Amino acid sequence: MKTWFSILKSELSLIIEDKSILLTCLVAPILYAFFIGSIYSEKNVSQIPIAVVDFDHSNLSRKVSQLINTSEKTSIEAHYSSLEDAMFPFNNLEVQGILILPKGFQKKTMNLDGSHIEIILNNTKFLTSNEINKSVQQVILTVAGGVRMQYFISNNIPVELAQQKAQPIMPVVKSIYNTTNNYGDYLLPILLILILQQTLIIGFGQSVVHEFKHGVLKTVEAYDFYAFIKVLSAKSFYYIALYIAYFFVFYKLIFPHFSLSLNGSILLHLLLSTLFVSVVIIYTILFASFFKTTIGWTEVMAFSTYPLFLVSGYSWPIEAMPLGLQMFANLLPSTPYFNIFNALATEGAKLENITNGFFHLLLLFLMGYLLLYVRFRFIKIKLPKKAAVT
Template sequence: MKKINSIFEIIKREINWIITDLDLIAMFLAAPLFYSFFYGTMYMNKVEHEVPVAVYDEDRSSESLNLIKQLNAHPSIYIKEELNSLDEIDKKLFDEEVQSVIFIPNDFSKNLKLNRDSRIKIYLNTHRFLHSNDLNKAVNEVAFSKGEEIRVEYFLSKGFSDEQAKELANPLKDEIKLLFNPSESYGDFLIPAILILVLQQTLFMGLGQSMAKENETKRFTELKTLSGNNPLVALSGKISFYLILYFAYALVFFSVHLSVFKIVFRGSYSAFIIISVLLLLSISLMSLIIGNFFSKKVHALILISFTSYPLFFFTGYSWPTFAMPTIAKAIGYLIPTTAYMNAIHRIVSMGANIGHITFEIMNLIIINAVLFILVLLIFKRRFLKEHQANQ
C-alpha cells in the first residue's frame, strides 16, 4: 500500500510539473491534438481527382474528339486546355501548368478506320510520381476501353451478335480483386502512420524533456525520497501518467480521427490495445534513457526532434523492408515503432487479430524488457549517487 501511495505522489508531482511548465503543456496537451488533425487534413481527399492535363490533337477528327471526351470523363483526368503546337509541351510540363500532355497524331482516325495499330503519346511529369502513376493508369484505362469499343464495332460489322462481338473483342479477361484498400487511397495508407508519428514524437520529446528537467532543476532527489529509495516505484510513478494520457490519445486517434477521415478500422481492438500499450511503454522508457544524458530541457528537445524522420524511414513504412539494405532492416527491428507500424497497418487495413501479430508483440516485449532493465539500472545508479552526495 505504501508503494502504491508513493506512485500516486510521483504521478501528482508529474501532473504539477506539466501544468506549471508551458513547454510541457504545449508538448503533452496541445501538440498531439493539433498535429494529428492538422497533418491528417492534408490527406483528407485521400485520392487524386481531376489532375490537370493538356491535349495536342493533330488529327482533329471526330474520333480524336470522342477520345478527348472520354479522357475528360475519367475522374482522374481534367482536360485543362488544348495546345496549338508541339513546342508548347515542354514549357507546360516545366511550368507545371499541367501534369501530363496527351499527343494524338494526325493519322489516328485513319489507322482506326483501316484497322491498323493506332497510337497516342503521353508526356508525363514523372517528377511528381504520384500524379504520373495515376495519370498513366487512367489514360491506359480509357485507351483499353476505346480499343475494346472499336473491336466490338468491327466484329458487329462482320455479322457477329452483340454477345459474340464482346467475347471476341476481349477474349482474355482479368479479374482483379483489390484487398485491404479497395479505393487505392493514399490517405488510407498514410494517415494511420501520421497518427502514430504524432503519438511517438510528442511523447518522446515531452517525456525526454521531463527527464532532462530533473537534471536541470536538480530535483531527482525528490524521486528518490517519494519512492522510498525504490527505483521500480520511481520508474512506475514517473511514466504512469504519460502512459494513461497517451493511451487515451491512441484510443481517440484510432476511433474519432479515423472516423473523421473516413477510414474503416477492420481489425481487433484487443490486438490494438495490447500493441499500443507495448509501444507507449517502450517510447516512455527510451525517453527516460535519452533525457537522462541532458542537463537542460532544450538540449533534449533539439536532439529528439531530429529523430522523427530517421525512425520513420527505418520502419519500412515508406519504403518496403525487402528493398532496404540488411543493416537498415536490422536497425529497424531495434526500433519499437517498426513493429508497431507493421502491426497497426495490418490491424486497421487488413483486419488482423492478436494471432496475426505475434511476431510484432514478441519484438516489442523483448525491446521493452531490455529498455526496462536499462532504466532501472540508471535510476539505481542515480539513487546511489544521490545517497553518496548527501553523506
C-alpha cells in the same frame, strides 16, 4: 528521496508550468490530428485538371484526349500546340499535369511500332499525381488493345480470337481491405498514430532531460536502480494514462470523423497500444539520458519523424531495404506495432494472428529495460568522477 506520489505531483506541476511540454502533449496531438487529417479529407479525388499538348493532331490522338477527359478522375482543361504554352498554367497550379502526345503517334501506333507519350506531373500532391498516372495508363492500354484487335481482325482472325490475342491477360483488381482502393485511407491511420508517437517522444523526453538536469535525478549517483525506476515510473504515469486516453479518443472519434475503418476488438487495440506506449517510454528515457538540453532533444526528435516512418516498413517493405536498415527497423517499436495495427484495423485479426508482432514488442520492452539498466550503471560510474574533478 521523494516518495512516488511526491514525484507524481512534481511531474504534474512541471507539465503545467513548462509550456513546451504542455503544448506538445496536450495540444499538439489533437491539433495535428485534424490538421493532417484535413489534408487527406478528400481522399477520393476526381476531375483533376490536366492539359494536353498534341503534336500529332490525328484522329487517334484526339480519341485519346476524349477518353482521358471522360475518365472519372481526370478532366482536360485545355489543349496546347506547344509545351511552353502548357507550362504556364502548370506552373500556376491551374492544371496538375501535362500529357504530351508526340508527332507520329497515330502512325506508329497503328503500325504496332509503339509510341512513347510523356506526362509531366505535379508531385507535390502525390494523391492527384498518382490518379492522373493511373487514368492515362488505363486509357493508353485500352487504346492499344483496340488497335491490336483491329490489326488482327484486318488479317482475317475471328473477333473472339482477335480479342484474346490483343489482350491475352486481363487484369482483375478486387480491393479486399482497402475497399476504396485509395492511398489516403491506407496512409492516414498510421500518420495519426505517428502523431501520437512523436508528440509522446518529444514531450516526455523533454521532461526526462529536465529531470536529469534540474530534478531529483540530478543526484542520480545516490540512487540504486530500484529507486531510479521508481522515479521514472512516477514521471511516466501521467503520459501513459494520457496517451492511452488519446488512443481511445482517436479510435472512437477521430477515425470515424475521417471515415477510417477500425476493425478488431477495441479492448485488444488498447492493450496493444498500452504495450506500444510503454516501449516508447522506455526508449525515450534511454535516449533522452544522453542529452543535456531540452532544445537539443526537441530539435533531433522533430527531424526524426519522417525518417523513422520511412524505415518502419509501412510505406516501403523492410525486405527491400539494405541489411543494415533492416536491422535498425526491427529495433524500432513502430515497426511491429504498425504491422499489428494494420492487421487489426483493416483485416480484423485476432490475438492469435498477431503473436509475432506482440512478442516482437515484448522483446523490445525487455531489451529496453536491460539497456536502461546498463545506461544507469554507466551514469553511476561516470558522475562521481566528474564530481572529483570539480
